[in-house]
Amino acid sequence: MELSWPESVLSNRERVMEELIQGRELASQLCRVLDDHKSTLVSGCGGGDVGSAEGLVNKILGSFANTLLILNGKEADGEIVSGDQIQGNSSGGGSADSSSWDANHAIIKSEDFHEEISCKSPSTTFKDRRGSYKRRRTSHSWTRDAQDLIDDGHSWRKYGQKVIHNAKHPRNYFRCTHKFDQSCQATKHVQQILDDPPVFRTTYYGNHTCRDYLKASELVLDCTSPRESSSYIRFGDIKQDHPFFSSFTSVKKEVVIKEEKPQPSDDHMMASHHCNHSSSCDYIVSPNPMVFKSSCPLSGLSSTIDPYGHQGDEMSSLIVEPYYFDDEVLQYEF
DNA sequence: CTCATTTGACCGAC
């Protein structure tokens, strides 16, 4: 199959590579810093170079964010951020808090970005009765206004629709498809708030804890067509009519190749994919769930990088996947 | 048959 990159992508390809490679280098530095820090702690000296580690983390996040912005075509708008501009979750609040990012006619606002790790109702007391719930007032949420119903890269299942007081259109309620099989608590509400032009407000609640590889392994693309303002690369569903989609076919293959290796963990999400093709493609997304798996919530990454300003969607999914650089896997062990 | 959507009921928050 012929790989053909669109011009806009080709022009950014080198920059993407630069950003990714820089991210790899920074990550390597971070590993060393963390190792030093660990040994320092073991030796009882305390302190360590935490500030340096944080700086590296920020730079890494910035590198990946820049990559994503390039892919998203936002570079020209001067929205490339430096690593120092990105603040990790650990530094409190998250940079997405006051962010408003206009992409593809979408406006994202982070309304309520409180860190509430401990959630309200423990699953042990989970609803025995219908309608038993607590209103979401303190859980973090993000709203996103868009003229299109944008696929955010996750699988959603509609579980309700409600006519809202003083609202012209009913509100639709969605939960993650993997709510039960993976205990993913992410939900979203979608409501049309304007008629002409139609504007849909999507409010996201909670983080995706699922690993929806089929959907998560998508890349957000900038698209010149307003109608396709939210096109994605879908590795499990390559759209061949799009020149950029076809160019990523090899990516899909590589993902499949990795699957065929025996996975010790619960890595069965893409078991339905079968492909024996090999590929020499250069930068790849892998579904290996072990990479980036740490005690830190993934939202720590996604909340700061994701230009949409919400956690756990396709962007974060892309980021937390391991990246291959010419047969080299970027892996972190924290 | 499986899975997603629809829709009325339920119930806590206000």
Place this chain on the structure above:
DNA sequence: GTCGGTCAAATGAG
């Protein structure tokens, strides 16, 4: 009492 979020049976699509 009203409103909004969720549940779950019924229904539909593939």
